Amino acid sequence: MVRTLTADVVVVGGGSTGVGVVRDVAMRGFSAVLVERADLAQGTSGRFHGLLHSGGRYVVSDPESARECAEESAIVARIHADAVERTGGYFVTGPDDDPGFADRFLAGAAASGVPAREIGVAEALRTEPRLNPKIQRAIEVHDGTVDGWQLVWGAANSAKAHGAQILTYHRVTRIESREGRVATVVCTDRKKDEEVRIECGFVLNCAGPWAGQVAAAAGCQPVEVVPGRGIMIAMNHRLVNRVINRCIYPDDGDILVPVHTVSIIGTTDVRADDPDRLAIPRDEVRRMLDAGEILIPGFRQARALHAWAGARPLIKDTRVSASDTRHMSRGMAVIDHSERDGIGGLLTIGGGKLTTYRLMAEHIVDEMCRQLGESRPCTTASEAVPGSEGGRNYAVTHRLGDREADRLDDQILCECELVSRSMFERALNEQPTGSLDDLRRQLRVGMGPCQGGFCSVRAAGVAVDGGHVDATRGSELLGGFLKNRWIGLWPILYGDQVRQTALDNWILRGTLDVDHLPGAEAGAEVAA
Structure with missing residues (x-):
């Protein structure tokens, strides 16, 4: 089965840059579709140290990046206040x-x-x-701190409010051209195992470390993203x-x-x-x-x-060794494939950092508009994303206050991160085909000291009890979630974490025998 969509612009990549770009494109009045091979912010944007750069880190080593960070961090703190x-x-x-x-x-x-x-x-x-x-x-x-997942979902929800479509678990297999310009992005919907063809006039490649693979799918020369x-x-x-x-x-x-x-x-x-x-x-x-x-x-x-x-x-920076990534510039770069590869309507962006994601989007969309002969100004710096309109920044005590209000009426699934049953059920309803890892990225369930040893079983039980999945699928989700949590534990097994991991292992493998539940073998696969 083949599904066909049409859009002015296809954005490839669901990290901070990609969602920033699709938000910018949609706010300028273009019809847009974002495709991401997994969940939003499952790559680089969800795997960093959480710093919202003041620019201080680069004032000596990379002054231009420092200046960009100083300007953009103030914007991000305003338009993504809740993150x-x-x-x-x-x-x-x-x-x-x-x-x-x-x-x-x-x-x-x-x-x-x-x-x-x-x-x-x-x-x-x-x-x-x-x-x-x-x-x-x-x-x-x-300096400040920022929740990368919350920032990305905030930008994605803003893009959707302006008419964009967000397609997660859609892997790009090829980008077809006609008469020297991109014409169709062909994807595989990994959830439904069907082909999706998106007819379009422009493709913006924002796939981060995977940008070279996306460019290769369009028949381009190698893009040296290191x-x-x-x-x-x-x-x-x-x-x-x-x-x-x-x-x-x-x-x-x-x-x-x-x-x-x-x-x-x-x-x-x-x-x-x-x-x-x-x-x-x-x-x-x-x-x-x-x-x-x-x-x-x-x-x-x-x-x-x-x-x-x-x-x-x-x-890749020709001034330093390709193996010396510490001294490569953190600045952004836009590659025009019409000049480089003879393929019009295709731009690739790389470099940068989460703090400058909005500016990166502005640069690449400005270049797209220039090539299209369009004059559509960027307005992303002035409009807050959904949930941040009040301008109130995050405080570490906010969930404690919420649970004080509903503690007698709402079951707590995750004591470490104060995730309630109603929070989890709302996320399930919004993302009914999501894995427990997908929901973790939105709720932080399983990210506390037990690393899912207790709350993972409760979460899987709620998903089954609510009719979202059957028992076999619930076991698959549980197995996959635990497998991915344990990957980050093996390198740090010492001291108190050894005792906690041993307890979790006794509960999950000893008492509950999770390795032999129906669907356990499928669930043991690590999420892409």
Whole structure:
């Protein structure tokens, strides 16, 4: 069976850049369809450390990126208010770091327009008492934290409100051209196993580390997007309430970010050959934990909760080695395939970061409009996404307040993240074919200390009890969810996490025998 759709523009890729682009396209009055091979923000945008950049990280190494971050972070905090916590941040000089780098930092910040001011060490220690008491200098910046999944879904819902279609679990198989221009994007609907053909006049390739594969589907020459693999580790509570950076040239493990109820240490930066196969080496885990000790003495005694890896979509920089992703520019780049490959109506964007996602979208859509001879201004910086219209930013206590109001009437499925049954059922109704991992990305169910050991079974039971799935499918969903949670546990099995994982294993494999439930073999497949 073949399903056919028609749109002015097809956007490929459901990360922050892709949803930002489809939102921009729809707000300019074009009909648009976004296709994503998996769930929204399942790739790079959901696998980062949660930092909303003030620009401080790049004031010395990449001033243009620093300037973009400073401008865009203020916009993102306004239009995605409910996804952003305005924590503020410090850049601190460690006991063995060069104190002179702080002067270069302050000069770079002034030149880049990044707000920064030096404060006394005593003030920094008073406001963040876990900081290393041997720090030499401290600089205050406007860093914040952002929930990547909530940002992406907010932009997607905004795009839909302006008429765009969002098609998840649609993998692009080829892009057909007629008379030197793209004409049709051919996808496979992975849920229904059917072909979908989208007739269109323009294709915007926003697939991040996978952009080269999408360009190849159109018959283009290789697009050299270099995946820069980075690992991160979530600790099980907020060790700090501000973003803490080391005041050094960007390096491994030089940032600690408080996100929701946890703290995230990151990150490494190593070239990856395949963005779908990102290792979490134990030696890199050790480096992260050692780096945490420099910022927060006793860091290793805190409980490591989960580890993961993401791939940065870096454009190959001829000035540095292709294996040296740490020193590649974080700036964005737009590739015009009409000039490069003789295929009109196709643009690819790479580089950038989540903080600058809206600006990246503006740039590529501006170029599309230029090529089409259209004059349609960008308005994405002025309109808040659904749910953020009131301008109230996220606060870590918000779910506690909600549960105080409904605790007597609504069952709690996930105590760690305070997810109620009604929250879960609403998400199920909105995404009836979604997996438990899909719902996790929207609700954070299973992301607390038990890592799904308790709430996963409850969630699967609610899905079956509500008639959304049968028992066999419920077992498949449970098995897949647990498999994906456990991937991030093996590299950090030490201390308290070993005991928690052993308890979960005894409950799930011993008491419930999840490996032999109907559908368990299908559920053991790791989500793409």
